[in-house]
Every structure is written in structure tokens, then in C-alpha cells.
Amino acid sequence: MSTVVGQRTVGEVMTGEVVLARPDTSFEELARLLVGHRISGLPVVDDDGKVMGVVSRTDLTGHRAGHGQDGPARRATVPTLRQPAGTRSLAGASPKAGELMTSPAVTVHPEQRVVDAARIMERRHIDRLPVVDEEDRLVGIATRRDLLRVFLRSDREILADVTCAVSGPSPAADRIEGLRIDVRDGMVTMTGSPEPAHDVAALIRAAWRVDGVVGVVNRLTARSGSDR
Known part of the structure; x- marks a missing residue:
């Protein structure tokens, strides 16, 4: 008898500890989180833990570019925000995560197959997917690296x-x-x-x-x- 067992699921490879933001997280704090944890993006959740959107480095640099910054100033947007907590941007009012995030977020469920999550990443040109339960509450994060670990083995x-x-x-x-x-x-x-x-x-x-x-x-x- 030949029986093919189902493929690995997202829940088996996802990371349970997630760096996240709230809608009122400031631009400066978002930049510190991205730089400090060496990640390209993070989910934004409400008080119930439901995913509202995702903020990426591209969202931050895009905001600064849209406000007339270019050249060295634009390239330094994220690195210059490694300053100590409590300091404020000199560029004026600080936008919040709720204004900067891409919404709705592209998400997956723990029971979805790894191969399907990989296809979503490829199609959407993204490097990470928030993993949510049936009520859209955040339960983990699946990164491109997490998924590739499954496939790139001899x-x-x-x-x-x-x-x-x-x-x-x-x-x-x-x-x-x-x-x-x-x-x-x-x-x-x-x-x-x-x-x-x-x-x-x-x-x-x-x-x-x-x-x-x-x-x-x-x-x-x-x-x-x-x-x-």
C-alpha cells in the first residue's frame, strides 16, 4: 500500500515569539524595533491581539520619501533612529503605526501547508506572514527563512x-x-x-x-x- 502523508504545516515551523507593534506605536519606536531585531517588518495588533496590518522598512522609508527627504537623509532614515529611547524626531510630528501600516495584512493559519505559505510569499513579494487563529488573533510569525529551512536540505x-x-x-x-x-x-x-x-x-x-x-x-x- 502507498500512502502519502500530508505536508508540513505553518504551525510546525512558525516562530511563536513575535516582535509586534500597536496602532499608536511611533515612527521612532518602529524603526528601533526593526533595526534592533534585524527584521524587515512586523505585525500591528489591536488590544485583542487581532492583526490590523503590517509595517515594513519600506513603509518607513516610503513615508520619509513622500515628505521630501531624499539622498543621504532618506538612506539614513532607519539607522539614525538608533538613538536612546525617549528622544524625538526633529522632522515634526511622528506618524504612528496605524498610519504607516499596510492593511489588511496578508496572513496564514497554522494548519495551512508550508508550501502554500511559500507560494503566498512569492506571489505577494513579502518575507514574513503573520500566523493567526480563526479569530484573526496573532499566534506566531512565519518568515521566508522558516519556510526555506524545510525545503533547502539534502x-x-x-x-x-x-x-x-x-x-x-x-x-x-x-x-x-x-x-x-x-x-x-x-x-x-x-x-x-x-x-x-x-x-x-x-x-x-x-x-x-x-x-x-x-x-x-x-x-x-x-x-x-x-x-x-
Whole structure:
């Protein structure tokens, strides 16, 4: 029998600790957050934790450019705001995140597939996606790096990790008697007849959870207690 197990979900690869802003977060504080955490954008949430929009470095530089700054002044927009907390911009009233954000935000749900989230990023030309629950409350962030970690792994790396995941850290090459594991383009194929003591469904689940695995083909056959 050949059964392909579903692909990895966003909830499995997302980052749970999110740098975020409120609608009244100032331009200066937004810049400090982006620079200090070395990120390209962050979600803006309301008092209920619902995502209202996203503010990016492009939004900040675009605002300054739209107010007549160019050349060195424009290029220094974000770096110059590494000044100590409490200092104010000399350019006048500071815009808030609610004015600068792009809204509505492009979001994904934890149960969506990683491959679908990657396609959204590519189509929308964005590097991060807020992850929300069914009520649009923020539960995490999925970055392009998070998603690429799943795909950019060699079959040899994946095989080593799958073997370890299903059998434990034994140095033996074939750690479960009667089980063979092959990996091609991220697709794991499990064949053979392992001992009855091994839970086939658990083996499949363990393989599927390894980073880089896009599916698992189950070609395992049950071995009866009399097969010796």
C-alpha cells in the first residue's frame, strides 16, 4: 500500500515569539524595533491581539520619501533612529503605526501547508506572514527563512534525521530490523516488515515531522508473530 502523508504545516515551523507593534506605536519606536531585531517588518495588533496590518522598512522609508527627504537623509532614515529611547524626531510630528501600516495584512493559519505559505510569499513579494487563529488573533510569525529551512536540505541530511527520528541515536545504519528508508527529493519511502512491536503509524508520524520531508510513502507490511 502507498500512502502519502500530508505536508508540513505553518504551525510546525512558525516562530511563536513575535516582535509586534500597536496602532499608536511611533515612527521612532518602529524603526528601533526593526533595526534592533534585524527584521524587515512586523505585525500591528489591536488590544485583542487581532492583526490590523503590517509595517515594513519600506513603509518607513516610503513615508520619509513622500515628505521630501531624499539622498543621504532618506538612506539614513532607519539607522539614525538608533538613538536612546525617549528622544524625538526633529522632522515634526511622528506618524504612528496605524498610519504607516499596510492593511489588511496578508496572513496564514497554522494548519495551512508550508508550501502554500511559500507560494503566498512569492506571489505577494513579502518575507514574513503573520500566523493567526480563526479569530484573526496573532499566534506566531512565519518568515521566508522558516519556510526555506524545510525545503533547502539534502536527501542525505533528511535520511539521517529520519533514521534517527524513527529509531533513536544508535550508530547502526539500519536501526530497526526489517525496515528500509529511502529519500528522494524530500519524499521518504519506508519499506519492509519491521517487528510487530513497532507501531507503523508512529514510524510514519516520526518521519513526517523531520524538516525537509514533504511526504511519506508507506510500503510497510505487517509481520506476524510467527514470522521468524
